[in-house]
Amino acid sequence: MSWSYLGIAVVFExxxxISAGKAQGFxxxxxxxxxxxxxAIATYFLSLALLTFDVGVGYAIWTSVSGVGIVILGALFFGQRLSLSxxxxxxxxxxxxxxLRLSGAA
Known part of the structure; x- marks a missing residue:
């Protein structure tokens, strides 16, 4: 279940x-x-996932997968360039x- 919570947290992160970019400095x-x-929702579901994950591992996976998702969505929907680097x-x-997953995280 912790992986599901982490997945939900990633989606909301x-x-x-995306919404922070659209908020134009709030x-x-x-x-x-x-x-x-x-x-708030992302943080809530991350906290549920961290009941099982080590904090460092859970947080690292959350931020990393979210970052990859943002880069991919930026390239697909917002015209951001996905360079070789x-x-x-x-x-x-x-x-x-x-x-991290192979290391036995949750």
Missing amino acids: IAVA TRFGWTAVTLLSG KFFGVALVIGGVIG
Whole structure:
């Protein structure tokens, strides 16, 4: 169940990043509200996952997978360029997450 909680936390953390970009420095109320609500939900589900995961491992996986998701969505939907160096960085992050998983994290 902890992996499900972590997955939900990742989805909402991605929503935080996207909505924070749209909030334009918290000057747009609707996007600001979405940012804060998504952040609260992401943090709640992360805290549930951390009942099973080591804090360092759970947090590292959460931030890493969220970051990869944001980069991919940025390239697919927001016209952000996915250069070879970004692609290589994403591959390294994915490799690190796999390594943490293989280390016996939850």
